[in-house]
Amino acid sequence: MQWKTDWGLRGRMVFTMFLLFALYIVFVGVLSQFTNLIGIVLVMGLFSLGQFFFSDKMALYSMGANVVDESEAPELHRTVERLSQQADLPKPQIAIADSQVPNAFATGRNQSNATVAVTRGLLNTLDQEELEGVLAHELAHIKNRDVMVMTIASFLSTLAFIVVRWGWLFSGDGENQAPIYVAILVSLVVWVLSFLLIRALSRYREYAADRGGASITGNPSALASALMSIDGRMDRVPDDDLREQAEMNAFFIIPIRSGFIGKIASSHPPTEKRIEKLRELEQQQETA
């Protein structure tokens, strides 16, 4: 089972990382002129390191997810076990969040300290094959070390944000250096640009995890169908009476993530595009 390599995706990913790297070099160059900011840099460094090491606990806590052992969720454990085996990964911890919104995420600083979390809503919404598709997508994130990649990619961006926010506290005490607003302005530009680049990188890693997940299960359609259910596309096929619909329409809210800005600032690619790419894989698999 071999699919065509997605050179476009790899190229875009490398190009984005290259731009981010170049931007950070400029940023470090400018920042090194401001010796009075060294304190911020050190504190931020420690903070980021802590965040990296406790990423799993923090993510689970913020989502209200609890780690479940084998007796609490035997089926889920067995499914993850088999998928990890196929993915050539040690079995991660499993957590469940009591939310009805179907969602899943993977966290943890490396492959041996990883946790896959799912919401109750996800378990209720998806059938077994779709669930496997989503879990395999999360295992692909672990396999691709996405937590580490994104932590490294965003460290200096967070630093730039801190300088923008608190840099003014450090004005005035430098002897022969440029005024602090130069540092703040540069940081602002770096922060905005790096934010967009990081979001682009995040979207590319989602596509990569889709491919990885589909190659673990051997079933791209199942993930596509899971994405459709999660996204509520299936729910959009109406089963309500037309007359009731007319009244409901008054309450519809325009999605926030619309237009160009919404597109370049979102961390996940649009579901339609992901589904389209998975369909291509399915097609290659069938016609190979």
Next chain:
Amino acid sequence: MGLFDTVRSVLGVNAEADATREADPEDLFGMSTAYMTMEADLGYENAEQAALCFSSVDSTDFGDTVDEVEAILEAGETETGTGFSQHSDDHGYSWVVLSDDDPEDLVTTIHFAADTFIEQGYGSRLLAAVFGFDKSGTDHAYWIYSFRRGAYYPFVPEGDHERDNQAEFKLQSVLDGELGIEADEEYWYPLWPDRPGGHPWE
């Protein structure tokens, strides 16, 4: 983490590359002598069954491949006397189950079936080859060959979802050097039978 691995991580293709990596069936022949050692040194006899566990692919071509493997094994049934049956477990995995009182025939037939998958381009879907052993008064014991890791590990289920770790470590220490054994115990994945005392493929 080597350089190659780092580059694959940066590109985000680790998952895909490892999930589609081909299997190497030559290691399976290591079982021939292992059967003898198991009996001579540890008193474990051939349980007269071995099985190949694989995950399917959602495509017609893969279905054809499975059909082909089955046809070949059915034809072999009359020739070598190696019994053959097919099984799908609750986890959506498929099994090719072989039975023969001659370990040599089991090993060559398992290898042959694995090789057919690999030739058709589906080597990456092979999960494990499982060889069963029996010892009077105890549960079954297994040597599992993980195609994903390219290594063997012992599996001795005990009762309901418990493992006899002591027996497993014994098997490991005696067969060490004869079989390529998975060093990282995190990868000693169990293949639980559906009912206690049964085989994983029943």
